[in-house]
Amino acid sequence: MIEVAAIKKGTVIDHIAAGQGLWIFNKLNLGQLGHPVVLLMNVPSKRLGKKDIIKIENYTDVDTAMLGLIGSSITVNIIENEHVVDKVPVFIPDEVRGLFSCGNPRCVTNSDAYVIPLFHLHDARSLAYVCEYCEEITKVAWK
Amino acid sequence: MIDLRGRHLISPNDLDLREISSIMSLAQSMQQNLSSYASLCRGKILATLFYEPSTRTKLSFESAMLRMGGNILGFSDASTTAVSKGESIADTIRVLDSYADIVVMRHPKEGAPKLAAQYSRVPLINGGDGGHQHPTQTLTDLLTIHMYLGRTTHLKVAFCGDLKYGRTVHSLIETLARYPGATFYLISPEELRLPPRLKEHLEQHSDCALIECRRMEEALPAVDILYMTRIQKERFFNEADYLRLKNSYVLDSEKLAQAKAGMLVMHPLPRVNEIAYEIDADPRAVYFRQAELGVYARMSLMAHLLGVDGL
Numbered sequence: 107m108i109e110v111a112a113i114k115k116g117t118v119i120d121h122i123a124a125g126q127g128l129w130i131f132n133k134l135n136l137g138q139l140g141h142p143v144v145l146l147m148n149v150p151s152k153r154l155g156k157k158d159i160i161k162i163e164n165y166t167d168v169d170t171a172m173l174g175l176i177g178s179s180i181t182v183n184i185i186e187n188e189h190v191v192d193k194v195p196v197f198i199p200d201e202v203r204g205l206f207s208c209g210n211p212r213c214v215t216n217s218d219a220y221v222i223p224l225f226h227l228h229d230a231r232s233l234a235y236v237c238e239y240c241e242e243i244t245k246v247a248w249k
Numbered sequence: 250m251i252d253l254r255g256r257h258l259i260s261p262n263d264l265d266l267r268e269i270s271s272i273m274s275l276a277q278s279m280q281q282n283l284s285s286y287a288s289l290c291r292g293k294i295l296a297t298l299f300y301e302p303s304t305r306t307k308l309s310f311e312s313a314m315l316r317m318g319g320n321i322l323g324f325s326d327a328s329t330t331a332v333s334k335g336e337s338i339a340d341t342i343r344v345l346d347s348y349a350d351i352v353v354m355r356h357p358k359e360g361a362p363k364l365a366a367q368y369s370r371v372p373l374i375n376g377g378d379g380g381h382q383h384p385t386q387t388l389t390d391l392l393t394i395h396m397y398l399g400r401t402t403h404l405k406v407a408f409c410g411d412l413k414y415g416r417t418v419h420s421l422i423e424t425l426a427r428y429p430g431a432t433f434y435l436i437s438p439e440e441l442r443l444p445p446r447l448k449e450h451l452e453q454h455s456d457c458a459l460i461e462c463r464r465m466e467e468a469l470p471a472v473d474i475l476y477m478t479r480i481q482k483e484r485f486f487n488e489a490d491y492l493r494l495k496n497s498y499v500l501d502s503e504k505l506a507q508a509k510a511g512m513l514v515m516h517p518l519p520r521v522n523e524i525a526y527e528i529d530a531d532p533r534a535v536y537f538r539q540a541e542l543g544v545y546a547r548m549s550l551m552a553h554l555l556g557v558d559g560l
């Protein structure tokens with residue numbers, strides 16, 4: 107197995123379902139942060155079989171709303187002096203701004219460049235969100 | 250009169266029942282004594298921003314403002330105006346709201362008036378946004394019911410036709426369900442039934458009863474109101490179904506004979522063939538009066554939102 111050194115200080119996003127790591131990497135713009143980042147894919151996992159892991163050095167301000175939408179299995183560990191000092195809870199956000207677009211093609215948020223789509227949680231089990239503007243339901247489906 | 254000064258109206262749910270009742274009672278007195286309101290809005294300007302044409306709604310708003318002594322400006326087709334393509338509604342409204350004291354916006358995109366209202370410094374009324382909301386149609390319907398039946402509670406109302414795409418129906422059902430004791434008879438072909446999400450919402454948030462029927466005759470003897478809608482041919486999956494079903498949802502005098510003497514026949518207009526012309530002379534047919542009452546509903550609404558003095 108490939109060995110990747112533990113980070114001294116920063117964030118470890120663990121237990122990402124295999125295959126979603128690259129997508130999260132892109133969606134969170136981790137390549138643009140200017141900090142050292144590693145993405146590990148298909149790491150053997152007791153819980154998930156296979157998982158992806160992202161380690162970001164010297165950075166702790168990760169968008170957990172985004173991670174909550176992607177999957178409840180994800181854990182976010184804050185590292186200092188090579189030890190986990192905090193586990194940031196990842197939960198399904200009640201309100202989501204700008205992370206996905208409205209599924210209703212007639213919605214103003216799909217045609218007006220100025221407006222940032224805003225959604226309110228309708229049903230956590232099916233990840234269904236109601237659009238603030240057209241009030242239609244969009245189910246968040248990744249992959 | 251309840252203070253609604255400076256508020257927007259995007260959806261009927263923006264108004265609570267006390268506020269609706271205040272709008273209804275002023276509308277009623279406007280209808281009874283029109284001339285005494287002739288200078289209520291002197292010096293006020295209504296901007297009608299119609300990004301898609303809707304002559305009836307636009308004229309109704311304009312008539313309402315003119316009858317209160319105010320002025321109007323606006324456009325009725327965005328492609329022929331200075332509103333450039335690609336400009337955000339936010340930018341447009343931030344310029345146009347300085348030209349008027351109150352704005353009505355009609356837009357093909359759902360949610361556009363809500364977006365506009367977030368940037369408007371003057372009250373903004375949704376004059377219809379795609380298949381989403383058309384709150385002044387709902388106020389018009391409520392006023393009609395209020396004037397003819399004297400109540401909006403404990404009503405038995407049949408909705409007939411396209412219950413899937415008909416936003417007028419959705420708004421009215423949702424609003425009537427907020428009053429106690431409503432029973433709704435839903436008459437439609439299989440393909441055009443009320444959306445499951447709306448049914449679920451009604452079942453969870455109101456005490457209304459929902460009865461689905463396939464034929465008008467099942468509901469007619471029982472109801473206080475028959476609300477007719479147009480079924481567009483293109484909503485059907487195939488021609489054969491359309492031809493087979495279309496007459497089931499047409500009101501003629503034979504069917505109307507089964508209704509109560511005091512029942513109201515309502516329709517948001519324009520109709521195509523779903524109400525036979527022979528019905529027009531029946532005292533129960535109130536659909537043309539509905540259009541007239543729409544002017545009073547809009548007058549009262551605008552007077553409330555403007556917070557004009559002298560009431």
Ligand SMILES: [Zn+2]
Nearest residue numbers: 208213237240
């Ligand atoms: Zn939307």
